[in-house]
Amino acid sequence: MRETTDEPDRLPIAPHPRETLALVGHEVQERAFLDALRSGRTHHAWLLGGPEGTGKASFAYRVARFMLAAGDPATRAQTAQSLAMPENDPATRRVMARSHPDLHLLRRSLKPDGKSYTSNIPVDAARRVIDRFGSSAAEGGWRICIVDSAEDMDRPAANALLKLLEEPPPRALFLIVAHAPGRLLPTIRSRCRLLGFEPLSPEQVAEAGRIALQRMETPFDDSALLRAASLSEGSVKRALTYVDPETLALVEAVRARLDALPQIDLSALLALAEDVAGKAGERDFGVMIETVQGWLSDHLHAHAAAQPARLAPLAEVWEKLQKAAREVETYNLDRRPLVISMFHDLSSAVARSRAA
Numbered sequence: 001m002r003e004t005t006d007e008p009d010r011l012p013i014a015p016h017p018r019e020t021l022a023l024v025g026h027e028v029q030e031r032a033f034l035d036a037l038r039s040g041r042t043h044h045a046w047l048l049g050g051p052e053g054t055g056k057a058s059f060a061y062r063v064a065r066f067m068l069a070a071g072d073p074a075t076r077a078q079t080a081q082s083l084a085m086p087e088n089d090p091a092t093r094r095v096m097a098r099s100h101p102d103l104h105l106l107r108r109s110l111k112p113d114g115k116s117y118t119s120n121i122p123v124d125a126a127r128r129v130i131d132r133f134g135s136s137a138a139e140g141g142w143r144i145c146i147v148d149s150a151e152d153m154d155r156p157a158a159n160a161l162l163k164l165l166e167e168p169p170p171r172a173l174f175l176i177v178a179h180a181p182g183r184l185l186p187t188i189r190s191r192c193r194l195l196g197f198e199p200l201s202p203e204q205v206a207e208a209g210r211i212a213l214q215r216m217e218t219p220f221d222d223s224a225l226l227r228a229a230s231l232s233e234g235s236v237k238r239a240l241t242y243v244d245p246e247t248l249a250l251v252e253a254v255r256a257r258l259d260a261l262p263q264i265d266l267s268a269l270l271a272l273a274e275d276v277a278g279k280a281g282e283r284d285f286g287v288m289i290e291t292v293q294g295w296l297s298d299h300l301h302a303h304a305a306a307q308p309a310r311l312a313p314l315a316e317v318w319e320k321l322q323k324a325a326r327e328v329e330t331y332n333l334d335r336r337p338l339v340i341s342m343f344h345d346l347s348s349a350v351a352r353s354r355a356a
Contacts, residue, residue, distance in 0.1 A: 296317065
């Protein structure tokens, strides 16, 4: 396995987005950025919006490598077929090594104890980036800031970034990764060009996952990867999480219980509740909640044209689940009662939805 670092925005079994050189899907987004460069009217701030794990951060670093390479990127764009840069390009190597002086990253940081990461991006971090944009580019070209992700910024940090977006210095480019762009400050959204990223197809997810695992020299079962991709809802990150055999088995068990609703197999449900109990089940509990949320999202989107009365029960469960999961995490509560009540609420919601 290739040497990696522990960072808040990477999976242990996958390359960091700055090390991800291949782009699977998102050709439309790539053409849009190249067209903007060719026109000479490149917007100073791009909001890369879409579901988590679909390649937004990898796209941001792909743009950064193209913009920071030697020469004028607008001239390079005239003949470029894509934003890809060779791995042996000096700028690419420095971006991958986190040593380029004109690439700035705004993300969650290591806590003073060195054991975990902050839950958000504080205003001090945003101010440090702003200070760097107050001086000239170290190499006389573009300066780039990647925000990953916008949802992690606390309100003061978002306001500090807004001031920079309102009066950007010359040859400055902001690439803002957002998993839910609608939740950002309207004033930030209005100063950005939105570039939307859709979920990838299962085939694309499997291809991207295969590339990531091969790059990490990680052995994997291709059939398990294909099953994980089919359950990933278009997210490479989720598929790479699910490719672990035990995690994949848990996801498939949860989906089986969900697909059987409103029927409940109590013995199977109790077994699931035990699987996520205690300290050892903390990660599995997160996977379970994510799987349930994905299942609910699929149903809400699939029946978006239905009468509101059919959607209301499922939407209510969504809100209740979000709140209950936060409380369990915040107050370190026993997860088993939540799992039992969650499935009973879902059973009732599905029955009411079908009867409406």
